[in-house]
Amino acid sequence: MIKVAINGYGTIGKRVADAVAAQPDMEVIGVSKTSVSAEAYIAKERGYPLYIADLGKKPAFEKAGIEVAGDVEAMLKAADIVVDATPGGVGEKNRPIYEKLGKKAIFQGGEDHEVAGFSFNAHANYNEAENHQFARVVSCNSTGLVRIIHALDQAFGVARVRAVMVRRGADPDDVKRGPIDAIVLNPASIPSHHGPDVNTVLPHINIVTLAMIVPTTFMHMHSIQMDLKKETTREEVLKVFENHSRIGLVRKTMGIKSNAQLREYTQDLGRPRTDLWENGVFEESVSILDGKEFYCFQAIHQEADVVPENIDCIRALMGTVKDSQESIRMTNEALGLVAIG
Structure with missing residues (x-):
């Protein structure tokens, strides 16, 4: 099983987390939030271990009835790969952390292409991803x-x-x-x-x-x-x-x-x-x-079309599924994605 950390549990992160959890070859080992929010409660309901950047905020989470598993660095260390779903510009600041820990990471379209050096689409360039440490799913x-x-x-x-x-x-x-x-x-x-x-x-x-x-x-x-x-x-x-x-x-x-x-x-x-x-x-x-x-x-749909692309990008970077069409099939089947019409 590929151990996936979701750094940033917002609009995209929460969708990617659910998509990862649905896959037969992946598991969510943690998600991160910066403050108590409705999404933090959703993470708790889903059973995703919740990590925070500033452990000084841990009492606020615990007061709200939300258990904190540790800090973000602990989550990253436990992961095989990170999906960075933080707001645009934050991913660039996170890259040095991933480099220091030697972790593969996927950035979102809010980051410039240069942050990853490789931009990804499952149908177009899946097989080019494997030798990269970083990839960016385009917007x-x-x-x-x-x-x-x-x-x-x-x-x-x-x-x-x-x-x-x-x-x-x-x-x-x-x-x-x-x-x-x-x-x-x-x-x-x-x-x-x-x-x-x-x-x-x-x-x-x-x-x-x-x-x-x-x-x-x-x-x-x-x-x-x-x-x-x-x-x-x-x-x-x-x-x-x-x-x-x-x-x-x-x-x-x-x-x-x-x-x-x-x-x-x-x-x-x-x-x-x-x-x-x-x-x-x-x-x-x-x-x-x-x-x-x-x-x-x-x-x-601005909140959704990149979600299956992130899942395929995980397999492509990890090199666990060599054939793009097989990964796409696995992703779609797990999500229940049958194209309309």
């Missing part, structure tokens, strides 16, 4: 882009990508961020950071991205255009998506035309935390013009 938007671009590049070749990210303003539990009544260019300059981020995994792709933030909390929406190298048809493209284990199709017959309706659907499916782990490509939007111009809309 939610970049993960969604890499999946769909790589799939079409493998099938038809991709000459050029132009994409607009319509980003949610904040996560559902974030009461400190906005906007409330505005559409904010993020950034106003072109390109946004998403294209260069995609290039850390797919360096050969010609991509330009634009982004804006809107007043919603659940999912990003992408408007994507690609120039393909080989002529194809809409039916052939749909078949590529149907055969991809992490690209789902929001069928026209479902009547779903919004992120809100898609969230309701995942909730009705009984998905944990209403998570959409896969890309949600709107079938009705998939178009091929003049044989080589591809268009679509896709929904990306």
Whole structure:
């Protein structure tokens, strides 16, 4: 069993912890929090040993009825690998600790590529990970882009990508961020950071991205255009998506035309935390013009799509499962991830 430590038990960390616990070849040996919170109580309910950075805060946890297993360094020493799910920028500060202890670690998309030196996507570069000590799972938007671009590049070749990210303003539990009544260019300059981020995994792709933030909390929406190298048809493209284990199709017959309706659907499916782990490509939007111009809309759940990628990255860095498709199958099966549509 691979012993996994989750450093940072927040939006991503708690999801990764549950995903690790579901795997047949992994176990959660500890999670970390900096202060008493609702998530600390959830960790207790899940039975995850809880570690804290500052043992001076231990009395506050104990007063709240939450047992502290020790400090973060003790957790790291007991682990085979660390998933660093701390807020953006904190992972860079944690890297020297992992280096000192000789631990493999996975960072999230909030860190720069240079923090790990290797950015990861299970379908695109799984087999390149094994000899690295560190890896970075690219951001939610970049993960969604890499999946769909790589799939079409493998099938038809991709000459050029132009994409607009319509980003949610904040996560559902974030009461400190906005906007409330505005559409904010993020950034106003072109390109946004998403294209260069995609290039850390797919360096050969010609991509330009634009982004804006809107007043919603659940999912990003992408408007994507690609120039393909080989002529194809809409039916052939749909078949590529149907055969991809992490690209789902929001069928026209479902009547779903919004992120809100898609969230309701995942909730009705009984998905944990209403998570959409896969890309949600709107079938009705998939178009091929003049044989080589591809268009679509896709929904990306910002809290969820990187979760299975973290699980596969654990196996890839540890070298325990050599075949990417086998790891993806194991992860999906344990999570109950069957792509919608």
